[in-house]
Amino acid sequence: MTTPVPGAPRILLVEDDEVIRETTQLALERYGFPVDTAGDGLEGLERFRAAPPDLLLLDVMLPLLDGVGLCRRIREESRLPILMMSARTEPIDVISGLEAGADDYVVKPFETAVLVARIRSVLRRTSFEPDQLSPAAAAVPGPAHPVRVIDDLEVDTGAMEVKVAGRPVPLTPTELRLLLEFTAAPGVVMERQTLLERVWDYSWGADSRVVDVHVQRLRAKIGAARIETVRGFGYKLRRTP
Structure with a gap:
């Protein structure tokens, strides 16, 4: 495993597909991001409350509590940046995620460089420098x-x-x-x-x-x-x- 860069923003990745979750985690860690993971929406909510990350990266389609519901619950408690992932590009899916409070979204499958660029962009605009x-x-x-x-x-x-x-x-x-x-x-x-x-x-x-x-x-x-x-x-x- 690649050692995360000291002081790098910590990401909470919520994805139910084990293969996608592990490959995305490894890819982000190669870029120096420390990554925590959860396999469903309720676990993601628990991990967020136990140790709030610097950025939340979550899938739209999640068991127990879907990504839109999770996003909405977290927005009631925090203004942290949220980036949603979805394999569905229908307008209603995109709009539902954004209306729930997501800052941006990325469509799966995606290249790691594209995902990292979106993450860095979201993090930059939350710093207010x-x-x-x-x-x-x-x-x-x-x-x-x-x-x-x-x-x-x-x-x-x-x-x-x-x-x-x-x-x-x-x-x-x-x-x-x-x-x-x-x-x-x-x-x-x-x-x-x-x-x-x-x-x-x-x-x-x-x-x-x-x-x-x-x-x-x-x-x-x-x-x-x-x-x-x-x-x-x-x-x-x-x-x-």
Whole structure:
């Protein structure tokens, strides 16, 4: 077994297929990631609660508690990055996983290099280092005014906190990055590909449904009227009526 790199992010892999579970674990360990495993959804939930990992990698189709249900349960307790794996590419399967709270997904079978690239991308965008944000999102209104205010929406770019009408709104790291892009340029239409590049760090073609579902989740938390769909182009942040 390859010795994990000291300080490397720890991954919890939840996969019921023993062959896939073992080969994926070995492949990730060759890249230096320490990997814990579970063979079903309930075991995955137990392992998560006993020793929360830095990233959760889980299959959609799991016994006892499926991946969507597990993702939803963990989202109630944690904002840790979640990457889902699925051999099913139907829109309903992809959307169900994302709506449950997953940050991204990868389709099986996959090359290890592709999986590792997705893992590293998810981990980068959960760290909130200023040099890892896009220039627009990283910019703040001024040293004395790090809070962006649009109507009753407040985004503290220093503390990385969001409030609506004075009430704290918990966002996942991906949702917060998405909101930072919108609040950096209110009224400006953001194309889906632009958001994929800035928020998900994808410079290659990727599934725009990831953007659509995260926008839907963000709307549910900050108010649907704030983010307008511009058909054929993308989305823009607007002031509420």
